[in-house]
Amino acid sequence: xxxxxxxxxxxxxxxxxxxxxxxxxxxxxxxxxxxxxxxxxxxxxxxxxxxxxxxxxxxxxxxxxxxxxxxxxxxxxxxxxxxxxxxxxxxxxxxxxxxxxxxxxxxxxxxxxxxxxxxxxxxxxxxxxxxxxxxxxxxxxxxxxxxxxxxxxxxxxxxxxxxxxxxxxxxxxxxxxxxxxxxxxxxxxxxxxxxxxxxxxxxx
Amino acid sequence: xxxxxxxxxxxxxxxxxxxxxxxxxxxxxxxxxxxxxxxxxxxxxxxxxxxxxxxxxxxxxxxxxxxxxxxxxxxxxxxxxxxxxxxxxxxxxxxxxxxxxxxxxxxxxxxxxxxxxxxxxxxxxxxxxxxxxxxxxxxxxxxxxxxxxxxxxxxxxxxxxxxxxxxxxxxxxxxxxxxx
Ligand SMILES: [Zn+2]
Numbered sequence: 492x493x494x495x496x497x498x499x500x501x502x503x504x505x506x507x508x509x510x511x512x513x514x515x516x517x518x519x520x521x522x523x524x525x526x527x528x529x530x531x532x533x534x535x536x537x538x539x540x541x542x543x544x545x546x547x548x549x550x551x552x553x554x555x556x557x558x559x560x561x562x563x564x565x566x567x568x569x570x571x572x573x574x575x576x577x578x579x580x581x582x583x584x585x586x587x588x589x590x591x592x593x594x595x596x597x598x599x600x601x602x603x604x605x606x607x608x609x610x611x612x613x614x615x616x617x618x619x620x621x622x623x624x625x626x627x628x629x630x631x632x633x634x635x636x637x638x639x640x641x642x643x644x645x646x647x648x649x650x651x652x653x654x655x656x657x658x659x660x661x662x663x664x665x666x667x668x669x670x671x672x673x674x675x676x677x678x679x680x681x682x683x684x685x686x687x688x689x690x691x692x693x694x695x
Numbered sequence: 696x697x698x699x700x701x702x703x704x705x706x707x708x709x710x711x712x713x714x715x716x717x718x719x720x721x722x723x724x725x726x727x728x729x730x731x732x733x734x735x736x737x738x739x740x741x742x743x744x745x746x747x748x749x750x751x752x753x754x755x756x757x758x759x760x761x762x763x764x765x766x767x768x769x770x771x772x773x774x775x776x777x778x779x780x781x782x783x784x785x786x787x788x789x790x791x792x793x794x795x796x797x798x799x800x801x802x803x804x805x806x807x808x809x810x811x812x813x814x815x816x817x818x819x820x821x822x823x824x825x826x827x828x829x830x831x832x833x834x835x836x837x838x839x840x841x842x843x844x845x846x847x848x849x850x851x852x853x854x855x856x857x858x859x860x861x862x863x864x865x866x867x868x869x870x871x872x873x874x875x
Contacts, residue, residue, distance in 0.1 A: 508760060515756040520748070527749035537751060541759045548763050612746045619739065635743045656707065663706045667735035 529572035
């Protein structure tokens with residue numbers, strides 16, 4: 492953690508909102524991306540990311556300055572998203588329109604072709620993550636996209652390291668099975684990207 | 696080694712030494728199940744690593760800070776409301792006790808004035824001390840207890856005070872009737 496960040500935190504702890512705004516500016520991307528991948532829609536992600544920052548602001552008194560601020564705020568965002576998924580389980584599963592929002596890339600790529608590929612990839616990721624339970628999903632997201640170790644995931648999600656291992660094992664198996672099914676000829680729409688990715692990885 | 700061990704290596708992405716790596720490669724050639732699991736795991740990792748990073752729409756931090764501002768205002772309004780109700784309750788108690796003293800000592804007016812000033816001074820000191828205790832207490836309890844519970848607590852406190860005041864006023868009326 493850099494010196495300026497420590498100064499921002501110290502100032503925010505005394506109620507300086509401008510200093511906290513700088514922290515929001517700095518960490519909005521990782522926090523938003525965790526929420527987006529957890530909840531699947533830009534609207535839900537925006538709401539959850541804001542809520543995570545509100546909670547962080549209100550709990551600044553309890554924040555231990557020796558800990559990484561990024562880890563702390565990501566843990567608030569992950570746990571809030573888990574709670575939201577638990578509360579809205581039924582709603583999310585039954586809302587088809589919201590599901591399509593996943594497919595909209597936040598920033599369209601330079602070419603329509605690239606944008607289409609990115610949309611397809613996001614759609615693929617969504618269908619892989621949907622089948623996982625909330626906590627397993629958070630563990631997968633933190634491991635793949637934020638390079639968290641077992642210990643860091645355990646710390647963030649309040650689990651033991653061995654529980655994290657068994658959750659990741661189960662989640663990765665589920666995803667692999669789903670992926671294999673997605674590559675079967677019967678699932679034509681998702682088939683093309685899956686094949687392309689299979690081709691991409693085979694050439695690495 | 697058992698098939699299960701290779702599955703664990705593949706699924707947990709365990710870091711393998713050279714010997715273990717060679718062993719796994721040999722097994723993958725013999726076992727189609729592990730081979731396809733290995734491929735799927737690698738393809739998923741590739742998909743995840745190459746997918747676009749979701750970004751918040753522009754102006755996120757401004758929207759977030761506006762929301763924080765709103766939440767803070769609502770919180771301070773609530774604290775203000777609670778403080779005012781505590782002060783009104785205290786004033787009510789003060790007035791009722793002053794009223795009692797006036798009735799008891801109508802004959803000794805100078806002493807009464809002195810007593811009243813002392814009483815008011817004592818109340819001011821008391822309220823000042825109370826605010827020192829209450830304000831951090833409110834700050835902490837707001838974080839721990841939901842606002843609904845605090846409102847309920849406020850109402851029940853007022854209820855108790857009113858219930859306590861009613862018999863007092865009743866006894867006053869009875870006294871007055873007896874005198875007349
Ligand atoms: Zn095998």
